[in-house]
Amino acid sequence: MVDDGPAAVDAKIKSLGDWRGALLTRLRRLIREADPDVVEEVKWRKPSNPLGVATWSHDGIVCTGESYKDKVKLTFAKGASLKDPAGLFNSSLDAGTRRAIDIPEGTSLDEDAFKALIREAIAANVATKAR
Secondary structure: OOOHHHHHHOOOOOOHHHHHHHHHHHHHHHHHHHHOOEEEEOOOEOEEEEEEEEEEOOOOOOEEEEEOOOEEEEOOOOOHHHOOOOOOEEEOOOOOOEEEEEEEOOOOOHHHHHHHHHHHHHHHHHHHOOO
16 A cells, blocks of 8 residues: 555655755645644655655645746645735636645745645635535
8 A cells, every 4th residue: 555644745855855855844844833733645646756746635635735846836726715915826826726836946935924824725625614
């Protein structure tokens, strides 16, 4: 059986071995600080991406973390419905449901605003589930 939990996220991050792994580690810490009950797993394993996509969930997917050569992309499943007063979303802005944050190397991130966005995404999931 393939481990798709936190150990799989560890493996995904370790495989990067550069600034992207360090950034994903930092983002993971912030997500856990925002919600200690968040569920970590890896989804969408395929031959071209055998380590899959890091995913954080709480009553539904909160966000996914993907690495590209020039950035780390966090995609929020319900991002279009979230308030983003700090303007963190900078990608997929015309998508109907999702929104993303592209973070190139060396970019600073407002950690408090990021954690608030994580909490808002969780609240949106909880509200949807309660219906």
